[in-house]
Amino acid sequence: MTLPALADLTLEEKAALTSGASFWFTEAVERVGIPPVMLTDGPHGLRKQAGSGDHLGIGDSVPATCFPPAVGLGSSWDVGLLRRVGEALGVEASIENVGVLLGPGVNIKRSPLCGRNFEYFSEDPIVSGELGAAIVRGIQSQGVGASLKHFAANNQEEDRMRASSDVDARPLREIYLRGFQRVVEDAQPWTVMCSYNRINGVYASEDPWLLTSVLRDEWGFEGLVVSDWGAVNERVAGIAAGLDLEMPSSGGITDAQIVRAVTDGVLPESVLDTAAGRVIDLVRKVTDAAGTATGPLDVDAHHALARDAAARSIVLLKNDSVEGAPVLPLAKDARLAVIGEFAAAPRYQGAGSSMINPTRLDTALDAIRQAASSEVAFSRGFSTAVDVAQEEEVSLRTEAVAVAAAAEVAVVFLGVPARLESEGYDRDDIDLPVNQLALLEAVLAVNPRTVVVLSNGGVVALPFAEAVPAILEGWLLGQAGGGATADILFGDVNPSAKLTETIPLRLEDTPAFLDFPGEFSHVRYSEGLFVGYRWYDARRMPVAFPFGHGLSYTTFTYGDCFAAITPSGDVEVRVTVTNSGSRAGREVVQGYTALPGSAIQRAPRELKAFASVELDPGETREVVLAVRRSDLAYWDRRVDGWVVEGGRYAVEVGASSRDIRSRTVIDIAGDDLVVPVSRSTSLGEALRHPIAGPLLQQAMGRMMGGGDASGSIMPEGVDMMRILEAFPLGRIGLMGALGGGDPVTTEDIDRLIDAANGGAPTR
Ligand code: BGC
Numbered sequence: 084m085t086l087p088a089l090a091d092l093t094l095e096e097k098a099a100l101t102s103g104a105s106f107w108f109t110e111a112v113e114r115v116g117i118p119p120v121m122l123t124d125g126p127h128g129l130r131k132q133a134g135s136g137d138h139l140g141i142g143d144s145v146p147a148t149c150f151p152p153a154v155g156l157g158s159s160w161d162v163g164l165l166r167r168v169g170e171a172l173g174v175e176a177s178i179e180n181v182g183v184l185l186g187p188g189v190n191i192k193r194s195p196l197c198g199r200n201f202e203y204f205s206e207d208p209i210v211s212g213e214l215g216a217a218i219v220r221g222i223q224s225q226g227v228g229a230s231l232k233h234f235a236a237n238n239q240e241e242d243r244m245r246a247s248s249d250v251d252a253r254p255l256r257e258i259y260l261r262g263f264q265r266v267v268e269d270a271q272p273w274t275v276m277c278s279y280n281r282i283n284g285v286y287a288s289e290d291p292w293l294l295t296s297v298l299r300d301e302w303g304f305e306g307l308v309v310s311d312w313g314a315v316n317e318r319v320a321g322i323a324a325g326l327d328l329e330m331p332s333s334g335g336i337t338d339a340q341i342v343r344a345v346t347d348g349v350l351p352e353s354v355l356d357t358a359a360g361r362v363i364d365l366v367r368k369v370t371d372a373a374g375t376a377t378g379p380l381d382v383d384a385h386h387a388l389a390r391d392a393a394a395r396s397i398v399l400l401k402n403d404s405v406e407g408a409p410v411l412p413l414a415k416d417a418r419l420a421v422i423g424e425f426a427a428a429p430r431y432q433g434a435g436s437s438m439i440n441p442t443r444l445d446t447a448l449d450a451i452r453q454a455a456s457s458e459v460a461f462s463r464g465f466s467t468a469v470d471v472a473q474e475e476e477v478s479l480r481t482e483a484v485a486v487a488a489a490a491e492v493a494v495v496f497l498g499v500p501a502r503l504e505s506e507g508y509d510r511d512d513i514d515l516p517v518n519q520l521a522l523l524e525a526v527l528a529v530n531p532r533t534v535v536v537l538s539n540g541g542v543v544a545l546p547f548a549e550a551v552p553a554i555l556e557g558w559l560l561g562q563a564g565g566g567a568t569a570d571i572l573f574g575d576v577n578p579s580a581k582l583t584e585t586i587p588l589r590l591e592d593t594p595a596f597l598d599f600p601g602e603f604s605h606v607r608y609s610e611g612l613f614v615g616y617r618w619y620d621a622r623r624m625p626v627a628f629p630f631g632h633g634l635s636y637t638t639f640t641y642g643d644c645f646a647a648i649t650p651s652g653d654v655e656v657r658v659t660v661t662n663s664g665s666r667a668g669r670e671v672v673q674g675y676t677a678l679p680g681s682a683i684q685r686a687p688r689e690l691k692a693f694a695s696v697e698l699d700p701g702e703t704r705e706v707v708l709a710v711r712r713s714d715l716a717y718w719d720r721r722v723d724g725w726v727v728e729g730g731r732y733a734v735e736v737g738a739s740s741r742d743i744r745s746r747t748v749i750d751i752a753g754d755d756l757v758v759p760v761s762r763s764t765s766l767g768e769a770l771r772h773p774i775a776g777p778l779l780q781q782a783m784g785r786m787m788g789g790g791d792a793s794g795s796i797m798p799e800g801v802d803m804m805r806i807l808e809a810f811p812l813g814r815i816g817l818m819g820a821l822g823g824g825d826p827v828t829t830e831d832i833d834r835l836i837d838a839a840n841g842g843a844p845t846r
Pocket residue numbers: 124125137138139185232311312436
């Protein structure tokens with residue numbers, strides 16, 4: 084579509100374009116033929132509201148396929164699956180004339196308490212980034228834009244419109260921004276949604292460093308920045324910082340502020356032009372791609388994809404043998420007792436702006452009954468209502484125990500009640516309700532062949548993990564989760580999902596425990612780099628189930644791994660994997676690196692690459708893990724840049740972060756790191772500097788008059804040099820002539836600094 088040039092628009096029209104017309108639509112400029120486009124949620128289904136909008140998921144929306152939320156999809160570690168789900172989302176959005184789908188969310192799961200963790204993929208940035216990029220590519224392949232959210236460091240719901248995430252440069256870059264960076268660089272989402280919160284005191288919606296320097300200048304983002312709904316604090320500051328589109332409409336109030344700011348000379352018109360130009364670009368992309376997919380929606384095909392996706396999202400945490408045989412998969416003719424409200428009334432998505440009105444809804448109970456060849460008993464077991472009378476609890480439990488006692492296997496569905504997990508607020512704990520735990524204990528007492536199936540958006544503590552022989556982590560699985568659960572229980576699908584977040588033993592063990600959700604609208608990210616498994620590994624803490632863990636009904640053996648540098652400087656790790664069991668299965672192979680003896684603080688291991696391989700029984704294949712050199716880099720505050728430290732890296736290949744199957748090492752040449760020398764450079768740093776070092780040694784030699792300073796003033800054995808090394812260069816003069824030689828003057832030091840920095844005066 085040919086759209087007008089900016090010069091054809093009035094100041095008022097440009098201001099209006101950069102703010103919404105309504106809840107979900109951009110402003111049209113009919114005079115010059117600019118149509119409105121629709122942006123709507125996201126992220127795991129289309130939530131297109133028919134009437135007037137709200138962003139809390141209250142109003143009705145058109146029926147759409149509810150795929151598993153990110154907590155489920157993430158556990159698949161399946162880039163191809165994410166791409167296919169993205170394509171399906173794009174098709175549904177395109178049929179409904181939606182220009183931009185608001186997702187995916189790639190924020191890091193900093194604390195298990197975050198009420199919105201179900202919308203995020205992982206505690207690890209590489210997993211989040213890889214999966215986020217795949218789903219963006221899928222959505223955009225259908226001519227629909229994605230919106231990468233919530234940019235950035237939006238890791239809790241408590242006080243989300245104000246709280247400042249106070250986070251140091253390294254964790255910010257290496258943990259919280261890295262996933263966003265990957266999606267932007269690899270998949271160029273049409274839009275990025277800035278978050279509600281502040282970062283180190285500055286609102287994300289008006290942070291020029293975040294929205295322009297990092298996002299555009301460093302990462303090369305070419306699309307449009309849209310505000311989260313209602314995230315604009317000061318519109319003029321926002322647009323100047325790089326916020327292109329305010330959503331939803333401000334009813335013209337902020338448009339007038341923009342016009343005034345331009346007229347008063349406070350805001351250069353060129354800045355408004357840039358933002359308006361980006362809105363026009365977005366409108367052009369959307370209108371050019373309109374009608375890529377045409378209806379009607381193939382409801383069955385998308386439901387089938389949702390079932391496939393859900394089955395790939397269920398993590399088999401544990402599958403012990405009882406009387407000589409693993410409890411799962413279940414025999415179809417076994418006498419089964421299905422217990423627990425969630426089997427009949429599934430929790431399949433979280434609350435808030437992502438709530439989908441599903442095209443249909445499977446229950447696990449129906450699907451189990453359909454697949455089983457003998458009768459399946461059911462008992463509710465507990466109630467998720469708030470005020471349940473004690474007698475009712477007891478009678479529900481008593482009935483369930485009787486049903487369990489009469490069955491060969493009891494399948495108990497437990498989970499977090501819907502009201503405890505939502506956008507807008509966080510959880511207070513990670514415990515399952517006591518009535519559910521009491522039920523499980525009573526069932527176990529009468530039937531040792533008990534399987535637990537969990538439904539939860541954020542991780543829960545599993546105090547029964549030792550006692551129960553088989554546990555499926557079913558997260559929130561979308562509309563086809565019931566069928567998928569039956570597929571896994573009976574072994575029609577072999578489980579292959581793995582944890583993208585650690586399941587801790589206790590909330591008190593979690594990295595952010597003492598700093599979540601902060602106070603006085605500030606949240607100190609005091610755990611720094613040590614988020615998720617990085618924390619538990621560094622502190623050598625036991626966990627319930629580690630990051631990357633997930634079992635299969637078959638087994639896999641790993642050969643030796645080999646690492647080599649590719650011509651482009653990346654690292655390629657090769658390992659053979661064999662299906663050593665008796666069923667076809669998929670294994671998610673994980674590659675971690677570490678740098679023992681590093682000069683900087685590092686986690687004991689960090690995930691750098693993963694790949695999955697499907698293998699028939701007895702089959703062996705080589706798996707290649709592509710580790711990008713850029714992912715080996717740390718953020719160096721001294722030079723404000725990424726630096727790859729040279730050295731001998733440990734490479735670990737494993738089935739989980741705590742099930743490493745093969746190890747090797749690789750020598751990596753480091754980046755040339757030139758840290759400018761200044762008066763605050765320490766003596767130790769200067770001595771290690773290639774130019775400053777020898778010069779300084781000469782000067783110190785003169786200062787000592789050839790003598791040795793240590794013996795005279797320090798007791799024997801004390802390392803005088805280690806003490807002196809901490810002195811900044813600028814203060815050496817204060818020490819006078821330590822050994823009775825020539826004092827080092829300020830001029831000497833400044834000459835030395837200039838020489839070290841390349842000759843010319845640098846101060
Ligand atoms: C949420 C976003 C969502 C938007 C529109 C906000 O409250 O944080 O994720 O896309 O509303 O519904």
